[in-house]
Amino acid sequence: MEFLQYLSPSTQFVLFSALKIFAVFGVVMTAVAYAVLVERKVSAWIQNRVGPNRTAPFFINYLPVIGPFLVRLGIFQPMADGLKFLLKEDFTPNYVRKVYFWIAPAITVIPALMTVAVIPFGSTLGTEKMVIADLNVGILYTFGIVSLGVYGIVLAGYGSNSKYPFLGSIRSSAQMISYEIPMGMSVIPIFLVAGSLNLGDIIRYQAEHGWMILKQPVAFVIFLIAAFAETNRLPFDLPESESELVGGYHTEYSSMKLALFFLGEYANMIASSAMMVTLFCGGWTLPFVTALSTPSSSILIGLLHIGVFFAKMALFMILFIWVRWMLPRFRYDQLMDIGWRRFIPAALINIVVTALVVAFLHD
């Protein structure tokens, strides 16, 4: 790795950023694919079923014991699903508004993937920080990007030029806009306590002073529930609501365009889980273990940090999935009621109380 030192700092930056972007993109995409598998398996177990257990590529027959085991776990199912989505006929109904209809899936996916840029998913690997963009306004960037995601859904409903998607997209725009407010307000106390908007600083603060989930339980609950609403997951999946809107905004979509919406949904789930891990659950740190709560000195510890982060994220993903298969769906007006009349006041009170306590302790 000698040659790296002869490169100019800016070239190094570009090189490492590109590497991290590819790595994170690859990991997120794989995670999305396997999140779908986990969803199908967990739902199957909850519902007393078996779930996907028979997708087997030809080479699996040559693996004696482990092969059938992997097949039963459905490890190869995501590949088959992905291939299926690519090979399906990409049908565009002739009454749609073509430009918007084509742009909408992309607009849904891109913000979901961009959110991941500021998440510190590990401490350091060598000298390189494990975050693509170490912004000092990280959280503001996240909220800015996340709110763009709603455009994809609105455009999908508008572009489809059909009644059910239209209703779905109206609901969705109202829902996502109203839940961004309590979500944004719920994190303000964290910055008051931690004294920084940089996500790395917040993790460092938590390593020293204990996790935010213990200090700000109200903020955590609001953020968690708002995250469910933001990602259109089940108690709040009104934009899709299969039973009344027949799929909602993506009713008219097929093939890879439909898959992009799912990709966006799961990428959003991953991003929200990562945000919750970072903001409330100490990021890549673990309490009571010194090696795991200070920035790493060796490659091995650095990898371990990344592992801890992903393990915590997986727990939140399973929570997302578990809730989906246990609860009924809210009604549109009830959802708005909870957002505006419960969460926003609660978040406001939380901000005021935290501000007072912080101010009092500083004096």
Add this chain to the structure above:
Amino acid sequence: MATQTIEFKDPAARVPQLGAAASEEELQDIQGDKLVLNMGPSHPSTHGVLRILVEMDGETITKAVPDVGYLHRGDEKIAENMTYNQFVPYTDRLDYLAPLANNVAYVLAVEKLMGIDGLIPLRGQYMRMICCELARISAHLLGLGAFAMDVGALTVFLHTFIEREKIYNLCESLTGARFTTSYTRVGGLTRDCPPGWVSAVRKFLNEVVINFDESEALLTRNKIFVDRTRDVGVISKELAVDYGLTGPNLRGSGVDYDVRKANPYLVYKDLDFDVPVGSVGDCYDRYLVRMEEMRQSVRILRQCLDRLPGGADNASREPVSIADGKITLPPKSKVLTGMEELIHQFMLVTQGVNAPPGEVYFGAENPKGELGFYINSRGGGTPYRLKIRAPSFVNLGILPAVLPGHLMSDIVSILGSFDFVMGECDR
């Protein structure tokens, strides 16, 4: 050759007219700021092929027009062209979630016409009640699961299906078919239950009550479920009676009317069971009534199994059918040896049972409500006219009165709580 242009009207343009928009002003409204939405006939929450024309102002429904008939097969006309026993398989396809109950209700109507309804052997009557109650549990389980799925709780549906699978297995060993049972005949049943069947039913009953508790744990006190169903789709007592609602939908509104209690048929009057009644008449009440009815069905089934004449495996060879060669087929062994039996067999197969002239109405308490058969006979083996009073059809008639004022999402709760079957509604 000159080309000819044929002008097709845009199918969407016909929609407002179908909604019976009479006045000019109303039409203006529809075109102006109200959204006309066509729900169905293929829509995930219309449970088959119901079509509802919904006129909405934002998300609030201002008018709803149910449009039925997409599954019409002309069952009533078909009945006029075949003997009474030949029509039994067609009753399987009415409420296809409770075929056993339909079979029983139909033959009871025919037997009432023939005046032999008191002559059925007691074991046959008990077997018929067991069939009815098993069908009721099966139908209510599906209604419950579909209702839960409509409001978004997907897991309940599959949990109830596990129990329904067991009921289908019981049906299979009893009748030879899982779905299209065709178990009853005029004057009795096709056959007695196989050995070991009674203990299998007992085992099932012990398992199904656990499932009720599990489903209830997922729904009854679930805040979201209660919010979605309580005070939604309220049907007052008067309205329910005015529209002729029957079954759990009527009892959900607080009217204590159950055909099994009001006009007891079979031997229901000897059994000890309660009729659950709602208080408000909303979706939640209808859900609770169905839950409790399933528990009462279990109670009835346990009593029936205990009292079954002849015991579980029928050691004393109690008959299940009338032993009258003019009504039920004689045993096959005797047909080929005895002259009289041969004649009976020939007459029954070619001409059918000979019903006297007259007309009769018989209503039975089916899972969906009162399933009634009106038979007008001019004598002979076929009915002159057979009219089916389908509870689902009557229950759906109240939709235009209930839906307006609710939100779009409430349609699915209300439809789910109505628990209708289009096979029966359209006949």
